[in-house]
Amino acid sequence: MEVIETIDALRKARARFGQLGLVPTMGYLHEGHLSLVRLARADCTATAASIFVNPTQFSPHEDLSRYPRDLERDLSLLRAEGVDLVFVPSVAEMYPEDFATYVEVGGVTEMLEGAARPVHFRGVATIVCKLFTIIQPDRAYFGQKDAQQTIVVRKMARDLNLPVEVVVGPTVREPDGLAMSSRNAYLTSEQREAAPVLYQALTTTQRRYANGERDGEALRATLRDVLASEPLAEPEYVSAADPLTLRELDIIGSNGVLLSLAVRIGLTRLIDNILIET
Ligand code: AMP
Numbered sequence: 001m002e003v004i005e006t007i008d009a010l011r012k013a014r015a016r017f018g019q020l021g022l023v024p025t026m027g028y029l030h031e032g033h034l035s036l037v038r039l040a041r042a043d044c045t046a047t048a049a050s051i052f053v054n055p056t057q058f059s060p061h062e063d064l065s066r067y068p069r070d071l072e073r074d075l076s077l078l079r080a081e082g083v084d085l086v087f088v089p090s091v092a093e094m095y096p097e098d099f100a101t102y103v104e105v106g107g108v109t110e111m112l113e114g115a116a117r118p119v120h121f122r123g124v125a126t127i128v129c130k131l132f133t134i135i136q137p138d139r140a141y142f143g144q145k146d147a148q149q150t151i152v153v154r155k156m157a158r159d160l161n162l163p164v165e166v167v168v169g170p171t172v173r174e175p176d177g178l179a180m181s182s183r184n185a186y187l188t189s190e191q192r193e194a195a196p197v198l199y200q201a202l203t204t205t206q207r208r209y210a211n212g213e214r215d216g217e218a219l220r221a222t223l224r225d226v227l228a229s230e231p232l233a234e235p236e237y238v239s240a241a242d243p244l245t246l247r248e249l250d251i252i253g254s255n256g257v258l259l260s261l262a263v264r265i266g267l268t269r270l271i272d273n274i275l276i277e278t
Contacts, residue, residue: 001079003086007134010087014136017046017084022137022164024128027051028068028182029077032172036141037081039169044139048085049078050131055091056102057123068185087135094130103129105152105159111246113148113271116236116262124149125156132157132164140164145171145179147258147273148246171272173199179272186268194232198263198272201226201238205259206274209252216240216249216257223261236262236269243275254278 004010014020021040025033033049040047051074058064071088078086103125108114114121132140142150154166172180177199178192187195205222213219223238241248243258260273 001075001083001086003075003088005088005090006093007089010085010089010134013085014048017048019045020085020135020137020139021047021167022131022135022140023047023049024131024140024142025049025051026053026067026182027074028070028185029074030172030180030182032143032145032180034077034081035172036143036169037078037083039167040139040141041082043167046084047082048087048135048137049083050087050089050135052087052089052094052127052131054094054123054127056095056126057120059117059119062117063183063186066186068182087131094127102126103156103160105156108148108151108155108246111248112237112239112241112260113262121149121152125152128153129156129160129162132162137164139167141167141169143171144168144275145181145272147260147275151244151246177203179270181270183268183270187265191232191265191268194230194265195270197227197230197233198261198270201261202259202272202274205240206276209257209276214252216252219252219257219259220248223259227261227263232265234264236264243277252276 002013021044023036023040053067102122104122105125109121150168157164176196178195201223204226205219208222219240220238227233227235238261241258256277258275262271
C-alpha cells in the first residue's frame with residue numbers, strides 16, 4: 001500500500017493504475033468506511049482511499065480541532081483491506097494560502113444539513129471536486145449515512161461533467177441500531193445509551209409508513225414523538241422529504257420518502273436516515 005502526501009506524487013502513482021475506485025474519508029475509520037472500501041475492492045481493479053479532515057466543511061464553532069484522529073490505526077486497517085493507494089495530504093497541500101475557488105451546488109444544499117451548517121456543502125463539494133481532479137477515480141464510494149451529501153456529490157459530478165461514477169453504500173450500524181460514526185467517540189456512556197433513539201425514531205416511522213401512513217406531517221410527528229421519549233436527545237430537525245429534491249412532502253407519492261433527522265446529545269450532533277423506496 002502506497003501512502004502519499006503530495007499532489008505531485010499522487011498523480012505519478014495514479015498513472016500506474018488502471019480502473020480505480022476511491023473512498024474519500026476524514027479518517028478515524030470504522031466498519032462504515034471499511035464497507036465502502038470492500039465495495040470498491042469488489043468493483044474495481046485498484047482501490048484508493050483518502051484521509052483528510054477538511055477544514056472548509058466545518059463552521060468556526062464546530063468540532064474541527066477536536067475531530068478524532070488516529071492515522072496509524074487507519075493505515076493499518078486500510079492495509080488489511082488490501083487498499084493500493086492512500087492519499088493523506090496536509091491542509092497546506094490542499095489549501096495553499098492564496099486558495100480562492102469554491103464549488104457551490106445550488107438547490108439541494110439549501111435544506112436539512114445545509115440549513116443547519118451554512119458552509120458545510122460548499123466545503124464538501126470543493127474538497128470532493130479537488131479529490132476527483134487529483135486522483136481521477138473511475139468510481140467513488142459514499143455512504144447512505146450522509147444521504148444529502150450523496151445527492152450533492154452526484155449533482156456536482158453531473159453538473160460539472162466529472163467522469164466519475166458515484167456509488168452509494170448502505171449505512172452500517174452498531175448492534176443496537178446506532179449508525180457508525182467517528183463522532184460516536186465523543187459520547188459518554190450515558191449518552192451512548194441514549195443514542196439509539198435516532199434509529200428507533202426512524203424505524204418506528206418506517207413501520208407507520210408500512211402500515212399505510214402517507215401523510216408527511218404525520219410521519220414527521222412520529223419522528224418527533226419518539227425522540228421526545230429520550231430526555232438527552234435534543235432534535236435539531238426531523239424530515240420526511242422527496243428523496244431527489246429533498247423538499248418536505250405533504251403526501252408521500254411514487255418517489256418514496258427520505259426520513260432523516262439531526263439530534264444533539266450533549267455537545268455531539270448525530271444524524272441518521274432511512275430511505276424508503278417504492
Ligand atoms: P467521513 O469520514 O465521516 O467523512 O465519512 C466518509 C465516508 O464514509 C462518507 O461517504 C460517509 O457517508 C461514509 N460513512 C460514514 N459512516 C458510515 C456508516 N455508518 N455506514 C456507511 N457509510 C458511512
